[in-house]
Amino acid sequence: AQTVTQSQPEMSVQEAETVTLSCTYDTSESDYYLFWYKQPPSRQMILVIRQEAYKQQNATENRFSVNFQKAAKSFSLKISDSQLGDAAMYFCAYRTPNRDDKIIFGKGTRLHILP
Amino acid sequence: ETGVTQTPRHLVMGMTNKKSLKCEQHLGHNAMYWYKQSAKKPLELMFVYSLEERVENNSVPSRFSPECPNSSHLFLHLHTLQPEDSALYLCASSQEDNSGNTIYFGEGSWLTVV
Numbered sequence: 373a374q375t376v377t378q379s380q381p382e383m384s385v386q387e388a389e390t391v392t393l394s395c396t397y398d399t400s401e402s403d404y405y406l407f408w409y410k411q412p413p414s415r416q417m418i419l420v421i422r423q424e425a426y427k428q429q430n431a432t433e434n435r436f437s438v439n440f441q442k443a444a445k446s447f448s449l450k451i452s453d454s455q456l457g458d459a460a461m462y463f464c465a466y467r468t469p470n471r472d473d474k475i476i477f478g479k480g481t482r483l484h485i486l487p
Numbered sequence: 488e489t490g491v492t493q494t495p496r497h498l499v500m501g502m503t504n505k506k507s508l509k510c511e512q513h514l515g516h517n518a519m520y521w522y523k524q525s526a527k528k529p530l531e532l533m534f535v536y537s538l539e540e541r542v543e544n545n546s547v548p549s550r551f552s553p554e555c556p557n558s559s560h561l562f563l564h565l566h567t568l569q570p571e572d573s574a575l576y577l578c579a580s581s582q583e584d585n586s587g588n589t590i591y592f593g594e595g596s597w598l599t600v601v
C-alpha cells in the first residue's frame with residue numbers, strides 16, 4: 373500500500389533563515405507525482421510545489437524548492453529566507469496518474485516562524 | 488480569488504437540523520471531492536465525483552449525503568449530525584485525465600454541531 377510519512381509534527385525557524393521539511397513515501401510504482409501543500413491559519417489548502425517522478429530535476433518555485441530522491445523515496449521541501457507568512461501546516465502528498473487512484477496525504481508538519 | 492468556492496464559510500447547527508454545504512468550481516474540472524479535517528486527525532476523503540458520478544464513498548455515515556448536479560457544483564447535505572461531526576469540510580476539484588493532475592481546494596466550511 374502507498375503511504376506518505378512526515379516525521380516532524382512541528383518545526384520552528386528564525387525569520388530569514390532556511391528550513392527543510394521532510395517527507396518519505398512508499399510505493400512500488402515508477403510513475404507518480406508528489407506535492408507539497410500549505411495550509412495557513414485561513415485553512416485553505418494551497419499548492420506550493422509539484423514534482424513529476426520522471427523528472428530528475430528538482431522543482432523550484434521562488435523561495436521553495438524540493439530535494440527529490442527517487443531511489444530513497446524522499447521528497448523534502450526547502451524554504452529559503454523564511455517569512456512570517458510561511459507559518460502554516462505543510463502537507464506532503466502523493467498520487468499516481470491513474471484517475472481511479474486517490475491522492476494520499478501525510479499527517480502534516482506545523483511550521484512556526486520566529487521573528 | 489479562488490477557483491473553488493465554498494459556502495457557507497461557517498455553519499452552526501443543532502443535531503436535529505438539516506443544512507447543506509455548497510461548493511462551486513470555476514476551473515473546468517471533471518472531478519470534485521469532499522474532505523473532512525478534524526483537529527489532530529489526518530485529512531479524510533469522504534466522497535469523490537468523477538464526471539458527476541460518485542466513484543468513492545469512504546464508509547461515510549448516511550447522515551452525510553452528497554449531491555453533484557453537474558461538473559461545477561457539489562453539495563453536502565447534512566441531517567441529524569452528531570457533535571463529533573464538527574470539523575472543517577474541504578471541497579476540492581481536479582481535471583482527471585490520467586496525468587496525475589493537481590487537486591485544488593476551496594477555503595473550507597467550518598461546521599459546528601451543537
